[in-house]
Amino acid sequence: xxxxxxxCGAIGGYVGAKLALAGEAVTLLARGxxxxxxxxxxxxxxHDGTTQVVRNxxxxxxxxxxxxxxxxxxxxxxxxxxxxxxxxxxxxxxxTIVVTMQNGIPYWYFHQHGGALAGSIVRSVDPQGxxxxxIPAERxxxxxxxxxxxxxxxxxxxxxxxxxxxxxxxxGSNSPRAQRISACFTKAGLKAPVLENxxxxxxxxxxxxxxxxxxxxLTRATLADICRFPPTRDLAATMMAxxxxxxxxxxxxxxxxxxxxxxxxxxxGHHKTSMxxxxxxxxxxxxxxxxxxxxxxGRLTQTPTPHIDTVYGLTHLLAHSVTDAAGxxxxxxxxxxxxxxxxx
Numbered sequence: 001x002x003x004x005x006x007x008c009g010a011i012g013g014y015v016g017a018k019l020a021l022a023g024e025a026v027t028l029l030a031r032g033x034x035x036x037x038x039x040x041x042x043x044x045x046x047h048d049g050t051t052q053v054v055r056n057x058x059x060x061x062x063x064x065x066x067x068x069x070x071x072x073x074x075x076x077x078x079x080x081x082x083x084x085x086x087x088x089x090x091x092x093x094x095x096t097i098v099v100t101m102q103n104g105i106p107y108w109y110f111h112q113h114g115g116a117l118a119g120s121i122v123r124s125v126d127p128q129g130x131x132x133x134x135i136p137a138e139r140x141x142x143x144x145x146x147x148x149x150x151x152x153x154x155x156x157x158x159x160x161x162x163x164x165x166x167x168x169x170x171x172g173s174n175s176p177r178a179q180r181i182s183a184c185f186t187k188a189g190l191k192a193p194v195l196e197n198x199x200x201x202x203x204x205x206x207x208x209x210x211x212x213x214x215x216x217x218l219t220r221a222t223l224a225d226i227c228r229f230p231p232t233r234d235l236a237a238t239m240m241a242x243x244x245x246x247x248x249x250x251x252x253x254x255x256x257x258x259x260x261x262x263x264x265x266x267x268x269g270h271h272k273t274s275m276x277x278x279x280x281x282x283x284x285x286x287x288x289x290x291x292x293x294x295x296x297x298g299r300l301t302q303t304p305t306p307h308i309d310t311v312y313g314l315t316h317l318l319a320h321s322v323t324d325a326a327g328x329x330x331x332x333x334x335x336x337x338x339x340x341x342x343x344x
Contacts, residue, residue, distance in 0.1 A: 001025065001070040001184055004091045006084055008034050008043070008059075010149040010274070011101055012075030013157040015165075015190070017045040017054045022188035027058040027066045029084075029091075035061055037155035046152065047159040068093030071181065074135075077278075078102040078125055078289030085134040097177055098139040099167065103209050103274070104289030105297065109199065111137035112171045115251070117300060124292035141178055142198035143167045144205045148271050160271055164191045168198025203247045204254060208265050210243055210290050210308065211236040213275035214315040217285060220276065227266035235307065236262060242305045243294055249301040275315075284323050287315060 001024050005016045008030040020026040020043070028038055038059035045052045060066055064087075072091045076084060081102065088098070100106055107126040110117050121129045147162035165185055169175050178194045185192035195201055215226050215236060226232045240258050247254070256264075275285045291312040298305040 002068075003027070003071045003073065003184075004029060004066055004069040005073045005075055006088065006091075007074070007076035007080070008038065008155070009075065009077075010151040010157055010277075011145055011147070012073070013043055013151070013155065014045065014147060014149045014159055015073060015075065015101070016057060017043050017052070017157065018188040018190055019184070020054045020057045021052065022184075024184065024188070025058075026056075027060060027069070029061065029063060029066065030059055031061045032154075034154040035059055037153070041155060044156040045159060046157065063087040063090040066091060069096055071184070072096060072098045073101060074098060075101045077274075077286040078104055078106075079284060079286055081107070082126075082130055085131055088135050092139065096139060097141055097181060098135055099141050099143045099181065101143050101145050101165075102289055103145065103213075103286060104202075104206055105293035106142065106202070106289075107131040107135075108137040108140050108142075108170060109202075111140075113199075117250075120300070122293055122296065124288045124296045137170060140170060141167050141181060142170060142202065143192075144198070144201045146205065148268060150272070150277065161268065163189065166191075166193050166195050166198070166201050168195040168201070170198070172196045172198075199250075200252050200255070203243075203252045204256070204261070206290065206294070207240050207243060207247075207254065207258075207261055208236075209273075210294055211239040211311070212265055213273045213286075213290055214311050216273040216276040217279045217318060218311075218314055220280075222270040222272055222276075223265045223268045224270045227262055233262065235311075238307045239311065242298070242303070242308050246294065246298050246301050246303045246305070249303060250297070279318065279322050282322055282325065285315070285319050287312075287319055291315065 003024050004027045005012045006029045008028045016026050016028050042053050042055035043057055069091050105122055109122050110120040144166050146164040148160035150158045152158050169178050174194055182192045182194050215232055278285045295305055295312055
């Protein structure tokens with residue numbers, strides 16, 4: 001398959017390496033130091049003391065030059081998606097499939113959702129509906145990313161653990177195209193079952209991300225540290241309970257109990273969450289898809305989220321401090337309905 005990966009960070013680089021090693025025609029859309037490193041040295045994948053250098057990839061910043069693809073994998077962070085959205089159509093032909101690999105509530109969440117909120121736009125992640133317009137939900141297969149990976153340096157990825165990338169149609173069907181992508185990922189050594197309810201899996205992943213990511217960024221603690229320290233473990237559990245109340249009003253049923261989800265995070269060990277990695281690197285963290293969207297859905301379902309609101313506010317201030325210190329642009333203060341967040 002012709003596969004374009006937009007964003008060659010920790011996840012995009014990992015997936016790109018695995019697909020290229022399986023013989024797929026992989027094009028990596030990148031820029032700056034990452035593009036230079038990919039062109040000079042290829043893509044390097046580290047795991048369990050082994051190193052593989054993958055050179056059978058094309059690295060470019062030219063979307064139009066890359067041309068229509070069979071599959072486009074969006075592997076940038078959720079808050080970076082709008083910046084690349086206008087170029088994504090240049091990668092799409094009539095039958096191009098788009099797999100979204102962002103954490104948190106996706107921009108397409110209410111497409112084919114059913115119920116009173118069907119067709120709603122999640123304003124915290126797609127304020128003007130730009131993403132839905134430029135990357136139509138009809139092209140999309142949802143995907144949940146479970147592997148833990150780290151960006152060692154531009155073009156160099158360390159795979160910590162995990163290989164699961166469950167996918168699913170937004171209408172829950174077991175379509176031929178979903179089966180095709182599942183087979184492609186499986187050939188590359190990734191576990192990609194086709195799920196009937198991809199939204200339930202999104203919530204299961206988000207359930208941990210919405211608490212562990214911001215707590216780790218605020219405290220500089222690893223997953224094991226957070227889970228083994230009673231006050232932060234209790235805070236995580238309380239935030240998860242608030243989120244569960246929202247999800248259940250949206251028809252979601254969690255397939256694992258809350259304590260088991262926390263235990264699973266603890267088993268990962270002393271791994272730095274992606275938000276902590278971003279903060280340490282002076283990058284804007286992935287905030288609204290993980291927290292702002294949950295606050296927004298809480299308001300839409302009339303569900304109180306006092307602990308999530310508080311952590312959201314604290315992490316927003318941290319994000320401004322980090323980006324100001326790095327001399328970059330602060331993340332936009334996208335207040336969810338009923339929550340006031342002011343940029344300074």
